[in-house]
Amino acid sequence: MISVLILTKNEAADLPGCLDSISWCNDIHILDSYSEDATTSIALARGAKVAQRQFDGYASQRNAGLQLPFRYEWILILDADERLPESSYEMLVEAVKKDGNHINAFSLRRKDYWNNSWLKHAQLCPSYTRLLKKGKGTYIREINEVLLVEGPVKQLPVTIEHFPFSKGLYHWQKKHIIYATMEAEHWLNDTYVFSWQKALFSSSFTERRFHLKGLFYQLPARPFIKWCYMMLVKLAFLDGWNGIAYVGLQTIYEQMIILKYRKLKRSKTINQYSENTIKYPDTPDGSLQ
Numbered sequence: 001m002i003s004v005l006i007l008t009k010n011e012a013a014d015l016p017g018c019l020d021s022i023s024w025c026n027d028i029h030i031l032d033s034y035s036e037d038a039t040t041s042i043a044l045a046r047g048a049k050v051a052q053r054q055f056d057g058y059a060s061q062r063n064a065g066l067q068l069p070f071r072y073e074w075i076l077i078l079d080a081d082e083r084l085p086e087s088s089y090e091m092l093v094e095a096v097k098k099d100g101n102h103i104n105a106f107s108l109r110r111k112d113y114w115n116n117s118w119l120k121h122a123q124l125c126p127s128y129t130r131l132l133k134k135g136k137g138t139y140i141r142e143i144n145e146v147l148l149v150e151g152p153v154k155q156l157p158v159t160i161e162h163f164p165f166s167k168g169l170y171h172w173q174k175k176h177i178i179y180a181t182m183e184a185e186h187w188l189n190d191t192y193v194f195s196w197q198k199a200l201f202s203s204s205f206t207e208r209r210f211h212l213k214g215l216f217y218q219l220p221a222r223p224f225i226k227w228c229y230m231m232l233v234k235l236a237f238l239d240g241w242n243g244i245a246y247v248g249l250q251t252i253y254e255q256m257i258i259l260k261y262r263k264l265k266r267s268k269t270i271n272q273y274s275e276n277t278i279k280y281p282d283t284p285d286g287s288l289q
Contacts, residue, residue: 002025002027002072004029005031005066005076006018006030006031007033007065007080008080011039011081012038013166016046018078018079018081018083019048021083022084023086026047027070029050029065030051031052031061031065032052032053033052033054034052034054051068058142058144059141059142060142065077066138070134074134076092076130076131081164082161083162083163085159095154099154104132104133104136104152105129105132105147105149105153105154106129106131107129109126110125111126118239120238121235121237121243122246124234124250129149129153142186144183148207180253187257188264194214194215195211196211199215223254224251227251230247
């Protein structure tokens with residue numbers, strides 16, 4: 001009744017645990033970005049169907065994944081470093097049977113873990129749209145992508161366990177350096193007009209999050225604001241040293257985005273100046289003598 005989509009890139013360490021958690025599924029699809037480790041071999045050995053596509057952005061990759069030939073009408077979307085508790089399957093099936101005729105997607109709660117400790121308070125976003133009716137959703141925004149759904153989305157009391165530090169702190173940092181670059185590029189070229197009204201009052205959690213994030217990038221002193229929000233509003237310190245350290249990492253990540261944005265903006269300004277400089281072809285160097 002439910003198919004599963006997993007996007008991978010060198011996920012040999014995490015994929016087995018993810019597949020073990022969805023052993024109930026007989027239609028698992030892997031969209032792989034040409035992994036250089038044993039990811040595809042592991043997937044095939046576990047009976048999953050594997051397709052490969054060159055990565056060109058998170059939204060583009062996920063939209064391509066949604067076009068795979070799924071057996072069932074409903075698609076559960078997971079990452080390799082996530083686990084779905086076995087007891088959740090029955091709840092997903094029950095939700096689809098009960099509300100599937102008038103609901104096009106379901107949001108699931110997610111628990112982020114570090115050192116086997118749940119970041120209950122430090123977690124920025126605890127809910128994600130992950131169960132989607134085929135053909136009813138499209139991803140936008142190539143970094144920190146957002147799933148836009150046609151029609152209503154319902155929240156389910158189903159939890160996904162997420163292990164973002166499963167490959168170690170260095171891997172997390174390296175990945176977020178890439179994220180920061182992509183965020184800076186997006187921020188530099190983004191012309192979308194974000195709405196405070198939709199950010200605060202939209203009935204769609206996904207739409208509220210999309211506009212809140214866009215407006216947040218327009219604020220000054222973002223790293224400090226993020227630190228205050230996570231520590232003083234979300235009370236991340238209640239998660240102990242793991243929570244405090246995680247807030248520090250998120251603050252540094254926000255500062256990296258700003259620094260990369262400034263660098264890209266300077267480069268763009270210099271390039272535009274070079275293109276607009278007047279040339280005088282009658283002199284050896286094109287300048288006026």
